Amino acid sequence: VPSTDELVSSILRGSRLALAQSLTLVENDEPNGYAILNQLFPYTGRAHLIGVTGAPGTGKSSIVNQLALQYSQRMEGSPARRVAIIAVDPSSPFTGGAFLGDRIRMRDLAGNPNVFIRSMASRGSLGGLAAGTSGLVQVFDAAGYDVIMIETVGAGQAEVDIARLAHTTLVIESPGLGDDIQAIKAGILEIADLLVINKADYPGVENTERALRANLELATNGQVATTNGQVVEGSGTTAWLPTILRTIATEGAGITELMQEIERHQQHLLQSGEWQRRERERLHIELENLLRETLVARWRATLPAASYQEVLSDLVSRRISHHQAVELLLERKEG
Amino acid sequence: VPSTDELVSSILRGSRLALAQSLTLVENDEPNGYAILNQLFPYTGRAHLIGVTGAPGTGKSSIVNQLALQYSQRMEGSPARRVAIIAVDPSSPFTGGAFLGDRIRMRDLAGNPNVFIRSMASRGSLGGLAAGTSGLVQVFDAAGYDVIMIETVGAGQAEVDIARLAHTTLVIESPGLGDDIQAIKAGILEIADLLVINKADYPGVENTERALRANLELATNGQVATTNGQVVEGSGTTAWLPTILRTIATEGAGITELMQEIERHQQHLLQSGEWQRRERERLHIELENLLRETLVARWRATLPAASYQEVLSDLVSRRISHHQAVELLLERKEG
Numbered sequence: 296v297p298s299t300d301e302l303v304s305s306i307l308r309g310s311r312l313a314l315a316q317s318l319t320l321v322e323n324d325e326p327n328g329y330a331i332l333n334q335l336f337p338y339t340g341r342a343h344l345i346g347v348t349g350a351p352g353t354g355k356s357s358i359v360n361q362l363a364l365q366y367s368q369r370m371e372g373s374p375a376r377r378v379a380i381i382a383v384d385p386s387s388p389f390t391g392g393a394f395l396g397d398r399i400r401m402r403d404l405a406g407n408p409n410v411f412i413r414s415m416a417s418r419g420s421l422g423g424l425a426a427g428t429s430g431l432v433q434v435f436d437a438a439g440y441d442v443i444m445i446e447t448v449g450a451g452q453a454e455v456d457i458a459r460l461a462h463t464t465l466v467i468e469s470p471g472l473g474d475d476i477q478a479i480k481a482g483i484l485e486i487a488d489l490l491v492i493n494k495a496d497y498p499g500v501e502n503t504e505r506a507l508r509a510n511l512e513l514a515t516n517g518q519v520a521t522t523n524g525q526v527v528e529g530s531g532t533t534a535w536l537p538t539i540l541r542t543i544a545t546e547g548a549g550i551t552e553l554m555q556e557i558e559r560h561q562q563h564l565l566q567s568g569e570w571q572r573r574e575r576e577r578l579h580i581e582l583e584n585l586l587r588e589t590l591v592a593r594w595r596a597t598l599p600a601a602s603y604q605e606v607l608s609d610l611v612s613r614r615i616s617h618h619q620a621v622e623l624l625l626e627r628k629e630g
Numbered sequence: 631v632p633s634t635d636e637l638v639s640s641i642l643r644g645s646r647l648a649l650a651q652s653l654t655l656v657e658n659d660e661p662n663g664y665a666i667l668n669q670l671f672p673y674t675g676r677a678h679l680i681g682v683t684g685a686p687g688t689g690k691s692s693i694v695n696q697l698a699l700q701y702s703q704r705m706e707g708s709p710a711r712r713v714a715i716i717a718v719d720p721s722s723p724f725t726g727g728a729f730l731g732d733r734i735r736m737r738d739l740a741g742n743p744n745v746f747i748r749s750m751a752s753r754g755s756l757g758g759l760a761a762g763t764s765g766l767v768q769v770f771d772a773a774g775y776d777v778i779m780i781e782t783v784g785a786g787q788a789e790v791d792i793a794r795l796a797h798t799t800l801v802i803e804s805p806g807l808g809d810d811i812q813a814i815k816a817g818i819l820e821i822a823d824l825l826v827i828n829k830a831d832y833p834g835v836e837n838t839e840r841a842l843r844a845n846l847e848l849a850t851n852g853q854v855a856t857t858n859g860q861v862v863e864g865s866g867t868t869a870w871l872p873t874i875l876r877t878i879a880t881e882g883a884g885i886t887e888l889m890q891e892i893e894r895h896q897q898h899l900l901q902s903g904e905w906q907r908r909e910r911e912r913l914h915i916e917l918e919n920l921l922r923e924t925l926v927a928r929w930r931a932t933l934p935a936a937s938y939q940e941v942l943s944d945l946v947s948r949r950i951s952h953h954q955a956v957e958l959l960l961e962r963k964e965g
Contacts, residue, residue: 329953332952333953336948336951352685429952575942575946578942578945578952581952582941582942582952582955585953585955586959586960587922587926590926590929594925606917607910607913607917610913610917611909611910611913613671616667616668617667617671617916617917617920618664618667618668620917620920621917621921621924624921625928
């Protein structure tokens with residue numbers, strides 16, 4: 296077993312094996328994992344973190360795969376980039392299983408030296424999920440990955456929390472989903488930097504775009520970028536208005552345009568000072584998550600199991616309420 | 631402003647106004663809310679808690695509305711039941727907004743004296759969301775509501791956590807969703823007591839049922855109830871195998887059969903001892919959520935804001951790592 300120092304220096308030299316081993320230590324909350332994060336942290340802060348979220352069935356994985364493929368073999372004067380994919384699956388806490396899409400993903404990307412794929416199964420708590428994602432991001436960032444894509448299934452709180460950790464958030468839609476999905480969009484739209492209508496060859500794409508545009512107008516007080524005019528000047532500052540793009544990921548259509556938009560967004564972030572603001576916000580949230588986890592774990596370690604069970608029994612028999620149970624437990628710990 | 635004692639006795643006498651006021655106090659974590667929960671808790675433990683979850687666009691709200699309508703005006707010898715609906719929207723932490731479906735809901739159910747509807751917007755944290763839901767459930771339970779339906783949007787961790795708080799969990803599906811939704815199902819199926827294919831008049835319903843059945847067989851080691859044989863005897867115990875039902879909620883089709891299955895499930899829970907087991911499990915989870923929130927809130931209250939900002943700045947400039955920041959904060963608090 297290599298030491299922490301050995302793992303860290305191997306990662307910094309570009310070893311995929313050391314990277315994989317370290318990701319596992321970090322994901323499993325091993326003490327060695329903390330030590331690795333401590334040593335790698337000064338090397339972080341360079342990667343472009345891209346969150347990819349949206350409802351099931353929209354083809355998120357295909358888009359992520361296409362982006363990874365194209366980033367990793369960039370032509371046209373710009374160099375190939377190193378791409379990490381973190382696929383977070385918050386929907387399967389029981390099976391702890393990986394994506395079904397992983398098999399398709401492996402077929403397209405396996406053996407590509409510039410792409411590293413990591414699936415992350417759900418943990419017990421959401422704080423844990425977001426905190427775990429942050430740890431993996433730090434490792435990839437320090438290891439020199441230029442682009443880190445964080446893909447989540449679904450459109451719930453977990454996805455929103457994880458999207459908050461990204462610089463650029465892509466929300467993927469597709470034609471033909473039901474009406475009450477509109478209610479979802481109201482929330483998710485507010486975190487979207489780019490809106491992608493995938494499966495743009497499906498019937499109903501016009502309706503989907505119209506509905507998205509109407510929702511966006513609500514969310515941005517009537518300002519929506521129709522073409523490439525998404526950076527608007529107003530009251531001395533520049534603001535980013537989400538653009539709507541169409542893709543057919545299975546055929547690779549629209550992916551080049553999507554990459555250009557992602558780059559435009561990155562430029563906007565850097566020039567407006569928003570990049571630094573998001574960095575600070577992200578580190579703040581990560582600190583909060585870790586604080587919370589640590590605080591609860593340490594408190595629990597000092598609590599005798601017997602007194603916990605006793606209090607729980609009193610709760611179940613309704614001799615005491617939840618709040619009274621909490622008071623008892625917190626008092627006992629201090630005494 | 632009525633006192634806590636007045637609110638509690640009004641709730642127990644059936645006042646809707648006192649109920650609404652108390653729900654707000656509980657949802658907002660007001661000290662009065664805690665006091666109300668403490669006093670109401672001995673009156674809880676009678677309601678049947680039904681979780682309703684599934685992907686967006688499947689028609690969950692329509693099914694919940696139909697169930698509420700039929701429960702509240704029961705014929706055939708059984709009395710009308712009092713029904714509470716808690717609509718949890720974890721997808722919209724920014725708008726804090728209610729369901730779009732609420733307007734439709736209000737049209738069908740407004741003025742029905744046996745139905746009480748409460749929308750719950752998302753909170754900052756998932757613990758908060760589940761904890762908040764638990765509080766509302768307790769108030770409705772003590773107030774004499776026979777059936778409490780907890781409806782969540784999406785299929786992520788939040789929904790799973792909330793479904794764990796129910797006696798009976800309905801997972802709603804509908805035909806025509808994409809392929810990678812199958813990955814979601816693997817996780818969500820394991821919490822399903824009843825599987826409902828809504829929009830059963832849509833094309834593709836046969837495919838959806840076949841896919842569900844295949845997934846179920848995986849999840850239950852090959853045992854799937856084909857008709858009404860879902861209670862099986864084996865090795866001395868009875869187990870519940872999820873059944874698959876079809877509905878067309880917009881026309882009310884299949885709702886009576888769904889209610890019968892829900893009742894069969896309740897009977898199974900009561901006879902097998904599973905009801906008590908789930909009660910204990912639920913109270914345990916609720917206790918954990920509240921403990922966690924309280925612990926973090928109390929720790930924070932003792933921390934000087936200045937030292938927190940100082941540590942955060944050191945983190946942002948990467949002078950210290952996340953773990954080092956947490957150590958500093960936890961040490962400072964103790965000193």
